[in-house]
Amino acid sequence: MKCCILMGSPRKSGNTYQLLTPFVEELDLNQVKYDFVWLYDKHIEPCTACRRCQKDWTVFGCRYNDDMQEIFDKVLDSDVIVLATPIYSWYCTPPMKSLLDRLVYGMNKYYGDEKGPSIWKGKKLAVITTCGYRTEKGADLFEEGIKRYCAHSQLNYLGMLSERDLGYKTEFMSDDKAEHARSFARKLIDNEV
Numbered sequence: 001m002k003c004c005i006l007m008g009s010p011r012k013s014g015n016t017y018q019l020l021t022p023f024v025e026e027l028d029l030n031q032v033k034y035d036f037v038w039l040y041d042k043h044i045e046p047c048t049a050c051r052r053c054q055k056d057w058t059v060f061g062c063r064y065n066d067d068m069q070e071i072f073d074k075v076l077d078s079d080v081i082v083l084a085t086p087i088y089s090w091y092c093t094p095p096m097k098s099l100l101d102r103l104v105y106g107m108n109k110y111y112g113d114e115k116g117p118s119i120w121k122g123k124k125l126a127v128i129t130t131c132g133y134r135t136e137k138g139a140d141l142f143e144e145g146i147k148r149y150c151a152h153s154q155l156n157y158l159g160m161l162s163e164r165d166l167g168y169k170t171e172f173m174s175d176d177k178a179e180h181a182r183s184f185a186r187k188l189i190d191n192e193v
């Protein structure tokens, strides 16, 4: 099993990173290989629906020469994609939204003159998120969007780990949250989410 962790938080020591730390430690403990991509360090243009990517069904084929080709290759090389993001305005952060749009076109060759394949069909996808509201009111819309994104793209949605942030004056991490993250990693490894 190989994971591709796409990290959408702008804060290098923020809540989402703190939650990812025990998750990644558990992957290491189980000798799971992974790529870790900080999306805010990458240049990711937003999709403009030019549909250049629909011409050749074997490649990404995007007209932009930014960092998405490298990320596309890492995603194709993985079995499990992990989207890690703080919730911003009830969805993900801007670089992750750009990435999701670029992948939904570049990977799904559905939008040309003839309908083509999903070239990432069958991959698994999981979500790790942190938010200010309770999960049911903070991360529910993002999770629903991602479930539909997976169904549309023929990916297998594995589930979400979501933890609440009680504000800047409160310590975010706790032993419970760290254990949830480790247990989520074990479930992904055992495919039991």
Ligand SMILES: Cc1cc2nc3c(=O)[nH]c(=O)nc-3n(C[C@H](O)[C@H](O)[C@H](O)COP(=O)(O)O)c2cc1C
Residues within 6 Å of the ligand: 009, 010, 011, 013, 014, 015, 016, 017, 085, 086, 087, 088, 089, 090, 091, 130, 131, 132, 133, 134, 137, 138, 139, 164, 165
């Ligand atoms: C611009 C902005 C928008 C936010 N929007 C939401 C939101 O819609 N719902 C929510 O529950 N929390 C929201 N939050 C709270 C963050 O999701 C929460 O503090 C998160 O843990 C921050 O993660 P980080 O430390 O990795 O950046 C928002 C925070 C910011 C800075």
